[in-house]
Amino acid sequence: MKLEDRVRPQIKAMMRPQHGGDVWGKGEILDYSSNVNPLGHPEKxxxxxxxxxxxxxxxxxxxxxxxxxxxxxxxxxxxxxxxxxxxxxxxxxxxxxxxxxxxxxxxxxxxxxxxxxxxxxxxxxxxxxxxxxxxxxxxxxxxxxxxxxxxxxxxxxxxxxxxxxxxxxxxxxxxxxxxxxxxxxxxxxxxxxxxxxxxxxxxxxxxxxxxxxxxxxxxxxxxxxxxxxxxxxxxxxxxxxxxxxxxxxxxxxxxxxxxxxxxxxxxxxQNHVKKAVELLESEKVRMYREMSKILPYPLPNTDSYFFFCPLYQLKVKSPEFRRAMLERGVLVRDCSSFGSPCENYSRFCVKTPEMNSRFLEALQETVESLSR
Ligand SMILES: Cc1ncc(COP(=O)(O)O)c(C=O)c1O
Incomplete structure (x- = not known):
């Protein structure tokens, strides 16, 4: 009997789940693809x-x-x-x-x-x-x-x-x-x-x-x-x-x-978490306001500290948008693996004011280059 015939059918049909945070080997980039505390881990x-x-x-x-x-x-x-x-x-x-x-x-x-x-x-x-x-x-x-x-x-x-x-x-x-x-x-x-x-x-x-x-x-x-x-x-x-x-x-x-x-x-x-919550609350308001100026269409708001951004009007799919942002040093989540219609969306989080300014610059350049 071949090994293939000895494996449980569920394993043969299995596709491994995909996740964000795939920063390895990409050098100096800003990771906006995984939703972790923007302050990093506690100092101690x-x-x-x-x-x-x-x-x-x-x-x-x-x-x-x-x-x-x-x-x-x-x-x-x-x-x-x-x-x-x-x-x-x-x-x-x-x-x-x-x-x-x-x-x-x-x-x-x-x-x-x-x-x-x-x-x-x-x-x-x-x-x-x-x-x-x-x-x-x-x-x-x-x-x-x-x-x-x-x-x-x-x-x-x-x-x-x-x-x-x-x-x-x-x-x-x-x-x-x-x-x-x-x-x-x-x-x-x-x-x-x-x-x-x-x-x-x-x-x-x-x-x-x-x-x-x-x-x-x-x-x-x-x-x-x-x-x-x-x-x-x-x-x-x-x-x-x-x-x-x-x-x-x-x-x-x-x-x-x-x-x-x-x-x-x-x-x-616990105070470290509390500080991050305060930062995220104010920065997500700024991110939303600034992104609304950059994107040529209304961005749905978020109840959380990450955005699920439609790409339809930029006329790109999620992998191309990710590539374009990565060329500008920012990693966002390619949402295709979540299944249709998520190939038309990108997910990215909110971080510190300085990082968010760099994110917004990369977004501006990406949107401009895609609209050309
Ligand atoms: C909604 C959700 N649940 C659970 C997890 C798993 O996280 P961990 O195994 O690191 O606790 C993740 C990780 O991305 C997640 O996004």
Whole structure:
């Protein structure tokens, strides 16, 4: 038998998800393609890493107790409501391993972050897309999503959504959770992009986890502390749910350095996140105002700290726009991999005032060169 015939069919058909942040080998560029804290990581991060690297001769604490305690304290939940992973990416993978069986239907708005579909496809699930309306700037319509909940094992929701930047109110999200509960459908809620928004406290559903046994929420250190290179994600659910997730979790999934550094950041560096939120709030207003002067058409505004910019009237697709910006030293996200109609959009974030001025210059030059 050929190796090809021994592989699971889900693997043979698999396309790896694509992401932004592909800066390697590109020299000195400004990365606007990944949505991380514009202030970079906290000044003391390297100090925390050095302190954390003692005793690596031992295996990590498999229960990751210290970091889970720090997270539980920050969010005012019990330690048993918290599960951590090597980035939220690991937790995204674990969820369908625990809840989704081959042939199950899972529902997700489209476009949305690609890792959910990847994990579900690996488990042999059938993915039902609920297209977000382009005419309505991709605003989520909860009643449409709720209407599709029949016979669905899990529904995914990303708040704010990647790549569109649109946010649903807490009330709307909890309506989805309540409707899904009636249908015995799990809700996977991604709040990894919410923490850098001024609306975090008002929109987050973390304080509702003990009220619903079908609600599972992920968050991450990656964006808030600008550290994609260390892999630390975390999640919340009621205790029974977290128990089941924990049962399927990879052993020693979080290294000792990650556990210790994560606990320090959670306890000591909340101010760093707060400062970034203030900066992003003012800079996104300036970016929007300046981009509206540069682009020869109205730019849809964002609920988040990244823009999902239509390219139709520039008469380019996302890869060409990315190339043109990169020639001017700025990396933006080619959105083609999110599926149609995202090949007609580009995604880019907001950073510090100086960097944003350089971004705006590159945008001006790109728009001029494309309009010639
Ligand atoms: C919406 C969303 N969720 C989750 C992730 C995964 O992040 P990490 O594994 O670094 O926590 C990303 C990364 O781009 C993301 O954009």
């Amino acid at each position: 991060l390297n100090e925390y890493i050095v302190q954390a690297s003692e005793g690596l001769v031992n295996y990590p604490d498999d229960s990751s107790l210290t970091i889970r305690e720090a997270i539980a304290e920050r969010y005012a939940v019990a330690v048993d409501n918290v599960l951590v992973g090597a980035g939220s990416a690991e937790i995204i993978r674990l969820f369908p391993e625990v809840f989704v069986s081959p042939g199950d239907k899972v529902l997700m708005p489209h476009p949305i972050f690609s890792e959910y579909g990847f994990g579900c496809r690996l488990m042999g699930a059938q993915i039902i897309d609920a297209p977000l309306s382009e005419e309505n700037d991709f605003r989520p319509d909860m009643s449409e999503l709720i209407a599709l909940l029949n016979d669905v094992k899990a529904v995914y929701f990303c708040n704010p959504n990647n790549p569109t930047g649109k946010m649903a109110a807490k009330k709307e999200v909890l309506e989805l959770v309540a409707a899904a509960a009636k249908k015995e459908t799990m809700v996977f809620l991604d709040e990894t992009l919410l923490e850098l928004s001024a609306k975090d406290a008002q929109v987050s559903c973390v304080d509702s986890i003990e009220s619903y046994d079908n609600l599972f929420i992920i968050r991450s250190f990656t964006k808030s502390f600008a550290m994609p290179g260390l892999r630390i994600g975390y999640s919340f659910g009621n205790k029974e749910l977290i128990n089941y997730m924990n049962a399927g979790r990879l052993t020693w999934n979080l290294g000792t350095v990650e556990q210790r550094v994560g606990a320090q950041l959670m306890r000591n560096e």
